[in-house]
Amino acid sequence: MTLMAGIVLAGGMPAEAAERHAAPCPASGRVTQDFGPAPSGFHYGLDIANAAGSPIKAGLAGKVSSSGSSGALGQFIVVTHSDATKTVYGHLRKRSVGVGTAVNGSTKIGEMGATGTSDGRARLHLEVIDGERVNPRLKYNCPR
Numbered sequence: 001m002t003l004m005a006g007i008v009l010a011g012g013m014p015a016e017a018a019e020r021h022a023a024p025c026p027a028s029g030r031v032t033q034d035f036g037p038a039p040s041g042f043h044y045g046l047d048i049a050n051a052a053g054s055p056i057k058a059g060l061a062g063k064v065s066s067s068g069s070s071g072a073l074g075q076f077i078v079v080t081h082s083d084a085t086k087t088v089y090g091h092l093r094k095r096s097v098g099v100g101t102a103v104n105g106s107t108k109i110g111e112m113g114a115t116g117t118s119d120g121r122a123r124l125h126l127e128v129i130d131g132e133r134v135n136p137r138l139k140y141n142c143p144r
């Protein structure tokens with residue numbers, strides 16, 4: 001990774017250091033699709049698969065700024081953090097917190113599901129929005 005050492009992100013923090021400071025992954029399970037090019041088009045999030053009903057945690061503290069249902073994301077929650085970045089949690093089976101709820105990293109915000117665009121297998125679609133959608137691994141220490 002010597003070549004990576006010189007690459008600095010917009011935030012001024014080297015990529016490797018950013019990952020070392022990452023928060024716990026909001027779900028445990030297996031990453032089935034990373035952020036980046038995918039057969040169906042660029043994937044703007046990180047997919048983590050596990051059994052339906054597995055707990056989804058906030059991962060980072062913040063306040064629930066949106067909670068609802070959309071065609072693609074299914075049941076989703078959005079948490080806005082103190083640095084104004086947002087995390088989107090999609091395909092939930094159940095939402096456990098409402099808009100305005102203050103959460104910390106370990107707060108359970110919902111249950112993993114297969115709502116929205118789905119092949120029927122439960123997974124979390126995790127997005128991080130920092131002006132634009134960025135790689136969630138910059139914020140969360142999720143499995144490789």
Ligand SMILES: [Zn+2]
Nearest residue numbers: 045046047125
């Ligand atoms: Zn996804």
